[in-house]
Amino acid sequence: MTASAKVAAGARSLGGTLAHGIVAMAHNSLALVGLLVAFCALTLFSRADLRNAGEDYLRTWLQARQESAIDAGDAAADSTGGTDTNIIAAVDRATATNPQQLPKNQAAVAYWLAKKYRVAPEPLAVLVSEAFQVGKETKLDPTLILAIMAVESSFNPFAQSSVGAQGLMQVMTKIHTDKYEHFGGHFAAFDPVTNLRVGVKVLQECIQRAGSLEGGLKYYVGAANLPDDGGYAAKVLAEHFRIKQVANGRSNPAEPPAKPSLSAKASVPATTMPAVQNKASEPAAPADGATATVALVDKSGAAVAQPAKTESTTVSMGS
Structure with a gap:
């Protein structure tokens, strides 16, 4: 056998030995990891205090990461003028549609x-x-x-x-x-x-x-x-x-037919009719020194009448 052949054979032998060793180490490592996981599981199962402590630690870690992400989002909102979430919320609040x-x-x-x-x-x-x-x-x-x-x-x-x-x-x-x-x-x-x-x-x-x-x-x-x-x-x-x-489909609606006012009295000239202000809710003031009955009315229809002096009465009714 030549020298080169001997070197090649030695290299193959060394390679095989190394590969076999790596596989063995991997198997042993996986077995060791499995044993470690099983041991931890048994320990946590038997020790409720350790299990609770671990859960608390994990929960705290997750909350800290979430808060960090929110802070980062707020910082981005300050620099860009708002986030997509804020924009969507604003649209939802708007009373508008097409x-x-x-x-x-x-x-x-x-x-x-x-x-x-x-x-x-x-x-x-x-x-x-x-x-x-x-x-x-x-x-x-x-x-x-x-x-x-x-x-x-x-x-x-x-x-x-x-x-x-x-x-x-x-x-x-x-x-x-x-x-x-x-x-x-x-x-x-x-x-x-x-x-x-x-x-x-x-x-x-x-x-x-x-x-x-x-x-x-x-x-x-x-x-x-x-x-x-x-x-x-x-x-x-x-x-x-x-x-x-x-x-009903009419783009230029017609004016309604005029109706005579049922409350108008023909015997009373228009110039003497009491002035009506604020949608007829404020009665006209009587003559100086006279006593008026002022109607206190709300939109629910409840009404109360009370006497009041003209010079001290200022009543404005609902609309």
Whole structure:
């Protein structure tokens, strides 16, 4: 055998020996690891205190990693102006939708109201959709609900009157606080959809109490025990007439037919009629020194009469 052949044979023998040793070491290492895992498992199973300590350590470590990730996200938000999560939350909070996604008649109403009252059509689309849904639930014409919002607040969800009527439907929040409890409290009065639903509930109660729609509107505006409502019901019904035409497909609604005022007295000249302010809720002042009976009325229809001196009486009723 030549020298080169002997070297090759020795190298192969050495290689085989090393490989065999590595395999043996690997088998022994795996066996050792297995024995170690089994031992740890048996120890933890038998020692509840060690097991609990290990769980606490692992939980603390995971929480620390999570907090680090949140801090890193906040730092990125500060540098970029916000995170995707914040953006999604803001969109979810917005009371707006695409009017083109509504049924054709509702979309027409949304666009018409948006143009007339100079309000964006996207939030109006939500209100129109909600009015139709609530109207279906309560058996009220949705265009009537929209007409009341138009007359009361011109679709300003943050409107407030001098006597505390708030929101789209100008609900007396302090009087109807109980109706907002289901929605999380009285601050929900400034949520457009919540105010709409509470306002409709108040309107239902007013109509039921009065026995008619026009009478219910008189209760709603706070003129239940006044001679007339200053034209409030007529104004609401006129806007209802227009919106209903738009919902029925007419882009340029006609004006409603004029109706003579039932409260007007032909024998009394127009110049002598009492001035009506704040939607007929504030009675005219009598002559100096005279005593007036001032009607205290809220939108729930409750009314109390009390005598008051003209010079010390300043009463403004609900809307």
